[in-house]
Amino acid sequence: MIEIAGVGKQFVLHNQGGAVLPVMTGASLSVGAGECVALVGASGAGKSTLMRMIWGNYRCEEGSINVAGTELCRAAPRVVLELRRSTLGYVSQFLRVIPRIPTRQIVAEPLLAQGIDEDAALAKAEGLLERLNLPQRLWSLSPTTFSGGEQQRVNIARGFIQDWPVMLLDEPTASLDAANRAVVLDLILEAKARGAAILGIFHDADARAAVCDREVDVTGFTPTKEAA
Numbered sequence: 001m002i003e004i005a006g007v008g009k010q011f012v013l014h015n016q017g018g019a020v021l022p023v024m025t026g027a028s029l030s031v032g033a034g035e036c037v038a039l040v041g042a043s044g045a046g047k048s049t050l051m052r053m054i055w056g057n058y059r060c061e062e063g064s065i066n067v068a069g070t071e072l073c074r075a076a077p078r079v080v081l082e083l084r085r086s087t088l089g090y091v092s093q094f095l096r097v098i099p100r101i102p103t104r105q106i107v108a109e110p111l112l113a114q115g116i117d118e119d120a121a122l123a124k125a126e127g128l129l130e131r132l133n134l135p136q137r138l139w140s141l142s143p144t145t146f147s148g149g150e151q152q153r154v155n156i157a158r159g160f161i162q163d164w165p166v167m168l169l170d171e172p173t174a175s176l177d178a179a180n181r182a183v184v185l186d187l188i189l190e191a192k193a194r195g196a197a198i199l200g201i202f203h204d205a206d207a208r209a210a211v212c213d214r215e216v217d218v219t220g221f222t223p224t225k226e227a228a
């Protein structure tokens, strides 16, 4: 479902005299249906950069990133947007808070965008918020003032409300207590059981051990000094 081959990335720092920073070369990995693969490697090794290239926030200029049959390297923006609408889910580390929109609406939004009936979408949102132990009195409020962990649970509920065939997870258990961490790990296992292909960054080794089938160390994709 995710096939990455020969991906390279360099940043050009236009505001710093055009300095060129090669950060990745020859990155290759694959994630099959029902599999969860963890990206590991030292801080700065390129885990987030690779995730952002798959999500399409960083442009991929070299190699191939194929997600469920769609080539994303050098793809037109509309191709990326269509994949995000239909196939690819992303649970980022932080919730993008939209003032004045109630929590249950934010969580239900991916289903509403698919044209799912509003009552059914809101009911599913509430079910997830309940599972993630977000107090009911908060469901009708905007998450602007929520704690870090509360915002993260809203973000996770939103990310898991749709049965995405492919999911990217960026630190989904960071800043959660043990009970909520266990709920998130269950959600990941359930997604795998229905056949989702999942690629994630998990700094928590126990979380990795609980849900991941394999690890890919991105340090292996760091350009050597000579090549740079």
Ligand SMILES: Nc1ncnc2c1ncn2[C@@H]1O[C@H](COP(=O)(O)OP(=O)(O)OP(=O)(O)O)[C@@H](O)[C@H]1O
Pocket: 011, 021, 023, 041, 042, 043, 044, 045, 046, 047, 048, 049, 050
């Ligand atoms: N937009 C950018 N412009 C310039 N350099 C960048 C940019 N994004 C990332 N980098 C550089 O790319 C390298 C890889 O960073 P990245 O954030 O992918 O690492 P990481 O493995 O996710 O690290 P961490 O575990 O600390 O989050 C770093 O040297 C970083 O400075």
